[in-house]
Amino acid sequence: xxxxxxxxxxxxxxxxxxxxxxxxxxxxxxxxxxxxxxxxxxxxxxxxxxxxxxxxxxxxxxxxxxxxxxxxxxxxxxxxxxxxxxxxxxxxxxxxxxxxxxxxxxxxxxxxxxxxxxxxxxxxxxxxxxxxxxxxxxxxxxxxxxxxxxxxxxxxxxxxxxxxxxxxxxxxxxxxxxxxxxxxxxxxxxxxxxxxxxxxxxxxxxxxxxxxxxxxxx
Numbered sequence: 001x002x003x004x005x006x007x008x009x010x011x012x013x014x015x016x017x018x019x020x021x022x023x024x025x026x027x028x029x030x031x032x033x034x035x036x037x038x039x040x041x042x043x044x045x046x047x048x049x050x051x052x053x054x055x056x057x058x059x060x061x062x063x064x065x066x067x068x069x070x071x072x073x074x075x076x077x078x079x080x081x082x083x084x085x086x087x088x089x090x091x092x093x094x095x096x097x098x099x100x101x102x103x104x105x106x107x108x109x110x111x112x113x114x115x116x117x118x119x120x121x122x123x124x125x126x127x128x129x130x131x132x133x134x135x136x137x138x139x140x141x142x143x144x145x146x147x148x149x150x151x152x153x154x155x156x157x158x159x160x161x162x163x164x165x166x167x168x169x170x171x172x173x174x175x176x177x178x179x180x181x182x183x184x185x186x187x188x189x190x191x192x193x194x195x196x197x198x199x200x201x202x203x204x205x206x207x208x209x210x211x212x213x214x215x216x217x218x
Contacts, residue, residue, distance in 0.1 A: 002031045003106065005092055007038075010106040019078065021111045022085040030108075031075040032064060032092055038101065043094045045074040049108070051088045058084050064092075085112045 001020075002013040013033075020028035032045060045064040050057065062082060064074035088110065092103040137159050144157035147164065148171035155164040 001028070001108065002033060003092075004033045004035055005103055006035045008102070008104050010092065010103050012106075017107050018109045018111060019083065021113045022083070023080050023113050024078070025080040026077055028078045029075055030062075030064075030078055031067075031073055033070075034072045034074065038094070043096050043101075046093045046095065047076065047090060048093050049083065049088050049090050051084050051086060053084055053086075061093075083108070083110045085110050 001016060001018065004011045004013065019030060030047065032047075034045075045066075047062040047064055049060045049062070052058075060082060062076050062078075064076050067073035067075055086109070088108040089105055090108050091105050094101040094103075140159050141157055144164070146154045146156050146167075149155045149166055151166065152170055154167050154169045154171045156167045156169075157163075158165045
């Protein structure tokens with residue numbers, strides 16, 4: 001969105017008053033083109049914003065940076081938490097030492113997307129909704145698929161810890177090893193194995209039994 005500032009007067013380029021969508025982030029630039037020549041040197045430029053949010057009022061002040069390509073342009077790359085959805089009343093405030101020079105009030109509109117949130121008016125900064133927290137967690141898990149471990153079990157990504165952990169799910173084609181005292185028992189050259197859900201034992205006739213934990217033969 002581009003505006004032209006001439007003294008206190010503000011005009012829109014192509015009458016465009018829409019700056020973007022509420023959840024846009026680092027893609028929309030607000031540009032103020034200064035076409036006057038006020039004699040006071042070294043003006044700093046700020047964008048002051050006011051909007052109604054139900055029964056509350058939102059305020060924000062954004063510093064505008066001088067363009068590297070044009071001496072009369074001041075701009076900011078907008079982030080999602082800078083502006084609320086809907087109609088914003090704005091003005092450009094020029095500051096030089098103790099001198100303050102305000103422009104006329106102009107409108108800026110922020111569109112509402114299908115999925116929206118805005119943390120600009122949150123006291124503790126940006127707070128995404130529960131949906132976006134779940135979405136972020138799912139994306140993280142999808143980016144870290146299960147991987148087979150040398151122990152013969154799958155390693156599963158723990159999103160809370162940010163690391164892989166060994167699961168109790170055997171991986172296909174892996175070699176499962178047991179250590180005596182950890183589900184493995186050897187007595188009189190007889191082997192019995194117990195997991196969380198099943199126990200495996202070999203009787204005197206070298207027959208293998210798979211039993212449930214409650215002792216029922218499966």
